[in-house]
Amino acid sequence: MSTARFLLGLQETDQQLAMCRRAYRQIVEELDSEGGVPELTADLEKARVRQLELKVEAARNESEAASLRDRVKQLEERLYSGSITNVRELTAIETEHNTARRELARVDEAIGPSKSAAEEAEQAHQRLESELEERQQEWSVRRKELRKERSRIGTEYKKIGAERETATADIPAPDLETYNALLPRMNGIAVVKVDRGVCQGCRVRLPIGEISRMQNAAGLVNCSSCGRILLTE
Numbered sequence: 256m257s258t259a260r261f262l263l264g265l266q267e268t269d270q271q272l273a274m275c276r277r278a279y280r281q282i283v284e285e286l287d288s289e290g291g292v293p294e295l296t297a298d299l300e301k302a303r304v305r306q307l308e309l310k311v312e313a314a315r316n317e318s319e320a321a322s323l324r325d326r327v328k329q330l331e332e333r334l335y336s337g338s339i340t341n342v343r344e345l346t347a348i349e350t351e352h353n354t355a356r357r358e359l360a361r362v363d364e365a366i367g368p369s370k371s372a373a374e375e376a377e378q379a380h381q382r383l384e385s386e387l388e389e390r391q392q393e394w395s396v397r398r399k400e401l402r403k404e405r406s407r408i409g410t411e412y413k414k415i416g417a418e419r420e421t422a423t424a425d426i427p428a429p430d431l432e433t434y435n436a437l438l439p440r441m442n443g444i445a446v447v448k449v450d451r452g453v454c455q456g457c458r459v460r461l462p463i464g465e466i467s468r469m470q471n472a473a474g475l476v477n478c479s480s481c482g483r484i485l486l487t488e
């Protein structure tokens with residue numbers, strides 16, 4: 256029974272080690288995420304390109320409107336100069352004038368919305384810029400904490416691991432092997448107590464004969480139902 260009792264203590268140690276590993280892995284994952292800074296940087300770049308595109312579009316609308324205005328003015332000058340006497344030529348210029356005016360109206364109408372779209376995109380870009388700055392500052396603080404914590408857990412893990420190594424030196428090798436094989440299969444619980452004849456691992460009541468056999472057994476006794484190592488009071 257003393258080996259089973261010792262293995263129960265070892266199990267606590269192994270649970271601590273598993274907790275360290277989990278905590279360590281979480282920290283590594285969070286460090287890998289870089290606090291969302293890469294995603295935000297990519298978003299900012301998209302916003303930068305978007306506001307540039309919209310600025311270019313607004314400027315293009317304005318310059319297009321200006322040249323259309325010139326064109327309309329030129330055509331009007333020709334139309335009303337009195338120099339064109341040919342009807343076909345006059346009709347052709349009138350048609351061109353109408354087309355240019357329609358086009359000018361269309362472009363003029365687009366100027367306002369394209370300008371406000373460009374302004375909105377610029378504001379969105381600025382907002383993202385300050386958000387990123389803030390995020391980077393937060394992350395640099397958090398990263399320091401995480402690295403410190405990672406190194407603390409790493410040291411603790413090594414310390415507990417070394418203690419485990421020393422503690423297991425006296426356990427019979429086959430018993431240790433049984434325990435080590437059971438631990439991962441039983442979700443980290445390989446040794447359980449028997450409470451009032453019931454295995455605390457699987458909650459199955461053990462046959463009376465099995466309990467007395469267990470109390471007299473020299474080596475480890477496993478639960479006939481779940482296979483865990485049993486420890487009686």
Ligand SMILES: [Zn+2]
Pocket residue numbers: 454455456457458459478479480481482483
């Ligand atoms: Zn059991």
